[in-house]
Amino acid sequence: MPKIxxxxxxxxxxxxxxxxRRCFAEHGYEGAAVTRLEGAIDxxxxxxxxxxxxxxxxxxxLAVRDSARMSDLWVNxxxxxxxxxxxxxxxxxxxxxxxxxRRVRNDPDFxxxxxxxxxxxxxxxxxxxxxxxxxxxxxxxxxxxxxxxxVNLVLNGLALHRASGEELPSVELVLExxxxxxxxxxxxxxxxxxxx
Amino acid sequence: MPKIxxxxxxxxxxxxxxxxRRCFAEHGYEGAAVTRLEGAIDxxxxxxxxxxxxxxxxxxxLAVRDSARMSDLWVNxxxxxxxxxxxxxxxxxxxxxxxxxRRVRNDPDFxxxxxxxxxxxxxxxxxxxxxxxxxxxxxxxxxxxxxxxxVNLVLNGLALHRASGEELPSVELVLExxxxxxxxxxxxxxxxxxxx
Numbered sequence: 001m002p003k004i005x006x007x008x009x010x011x012x013x014x015x016x017x018x019x020x021r022r023c024f025a026e027h028g029y030e031g032a033a034v035t036r037l038e039g040a041i042d043x044x045x046x047x048x049x050x051x052x053x054x055x056x057x058x059x060x061x062l063a064v065r066d067s068a069r070m071s072d073l074w075v076n077x078x079x080x081x082x083x084x085x086x087x088x089x090x091x092x093x094x095x096x097x098x099x100x101x102r103r104v105r106n107d108p109d110f111x112x113x114x115x116x117x118x119x120x121x122x123x124x125x126x127x128x129x130x131x132x133x134x135x136x137x138x139x140x141x142x143x144x145x146x147x148x149x150x151v152n153l154v155l156n157g158l159a160l161h162r163a164s165g166e167e168l169p170s171v172e173l174v175l176e177x178x179x180x181x182x183x184x185x186x187x188x189x190x191x192x193x194x195x196x
Numbered sequence: 197m198p199k200i201x202x203x204x205x206x207x208x209x210x211x212x213x214x215x216x217r218r219c220f221a222e223h224g225y226e227g228a229a230v231t232r233l234e235g236a237i238d239x240x241x242x243x244x245x246x247x248x249x250x251x252x253x254x255x256x257x258l259a260v261r262d263s264a265r266m267s268d269l270w271v272n273x274x275x276x277x278x279x280x281x282x283x284x285x286x287x288x289x290x291x292x293x294x295x296x297x298r299r300v301r302n303d304p305d306f307x308x309x310x311x312x313x314x315x316x317x318x319x320x321x322x323x324x325x326x327x328x329x330x331x332x333x334x335x336x337x338x339x340x341x342x343x344x345x346x347v348n349l350v351l352n353g354l355a356l357h358r359a360s361g362e363e364l365p366s367v368e369l370v371l372e373x374x375x376x377x378x379x380x381x382x383x384x385x386x387x388x389x390x391x392x
Contacts (some may be wrong), residue, residue, distance in 0.1 A: 030226075091301060098294040101360040105287060111361070142369075149365040150373050153353030160352045164297040165307070169345040173338075177346050181377040 009051075016041050016051050017065070020058045025092035029059060029099050056110060059100070064117040071121035075128045079151070083174050086158045094163035132184075139184040147182050154178060205247075212237050212247050213261070216254045221288035225255060225295050252306060255296070260313040267317035271324045275347070279370050282354045290359035328380075335380040343378050350374060 004012075019041030023032045026040075032055065034045050041048055052058040073081050104111045129144040138147055154174065161168050200208075215237030219228045222236075228251065230241050237244055248254040269277050300307045325340040334343055350370065357364050 095297060095301065098297055098356075101291060101294055101356065105291065105359065105361045146365060146369055149363070150369070153357065153365070153370075154349055155353070156356045157349030157351070157353035160294075160297065160356055161349065163301065165301045167345070169342060169349070173342055173346070174349075177377040181373040 013051055016048055021062055024096045029096055060113055067118045067121055071125050075124050084171055086155050087168055091163050094159050098163055136184040138182050209247055212244055217258055220292045225292055256309055263314045263317055267321050271320050276371055280367055282351050283364055287359050290355050294359055332380040334378050
């Protein structure tokens with residue numbers, strides 16, 4: 001195989017990931033057979049698996065990148081940006097995630113690999129929650145972890161509604177109710193009673 | 197085929213549904229092949245499809261029964277009972293639901309069938325929200341539909357965490373934060389700031 005530059009390798013990696021994401025979204029995880037991946041990526045299986053040794057690795061990388069992007073959004077732009085992003089994610093790609101939940105539960109190795117990589121973003125997420133508690137954006141009578149879990153519940157619920165095509169609440173309503181639940185002293189003590 | 201009594205027919209129906217639920221939970225929707233359904237139900241395909249003309253009908257009936265049970269819980273026992281129930285649902289069965297979300301989005305007929313049957317419980321659910329708004333259990337500056345959507349988000353998020361084996365928040369934390377978000381004048385205006 002001819003040597004190719006680092007830059008070219010990085011481009012190839014991106015080409016593979018972008019094609020794989022489209023293929024998973026279109027056919028689901030199980031349905032994304034190697035021949036379909038080859039077609040979507042426009043590379044042979046040999047070339048693809050030179051970068052990612054298995055379909056599982058390809059998927060893991062995509063999932064981990066999503067986590068990293070969500071973490072970046074949260075840390076740099078805050079809760080509203082995060083809520084807006086989840087409500088606009090590709091429903092087809094979200095469905096692949098949902099299918100994978102079954103797999104994650106039934107395959108401890110896969111679960112461990114995903115968790116290990118996703119844990120990389122946890123400290124930054126937690127630090128940002130703590131900062132929000134200090135500035136009064138979030139209430140400070142709960143553990144950062146408790147606040148994180150509740151926000152995750154709501155975001156995952158939104159992702160599920162988005163994936164299934166169910167009607168979504170408005171961004172404003174979600175932010176208002178999240179604010180009432182976890183908002184801090186920066187907000188008036190009495191939750192605003194305006195219609196949203 | 198010999199005639200059997202109405203009572204015997206009803207028993208058979210329950211036998212079929214219970215076996216099908218176990219089979220879907222174990223193998224997933226796609227994986228629940230007819231031979232597996234026969235084994236789990238302990239009846240021939242002829243007997244099974246005499247009651248439910250397709251695997252899809254079987255699944256729809258199970259899903260609709262779950263909705264009805266959740267609605268009963270909500271109407272008769274309230275939010276806490278509902279939250280507790282969702283957090284104790286069988287993760288394997290929940291995963292089947294999640295797989296189905298993809299299908300629901302891609303199959304408008306299936307979506308319509310599920311929605312039509314699930315809409316049957318909507319008026320009772322809504323009436324109970326309105327009652328909770330009148331008694332001050334829920335805030336009354338939002339549409340009942342908005343409150344329902346937010347509660348659904350949180351419950352679906354819980355179901356997702358439960359299905360994937362992710363750590364769940366405590367029931368008390370969920371109720372405290374839901375209360376802060378949608379609770380009404382029956383609660384003190386200032387959200388309680390006690391640790392949960």
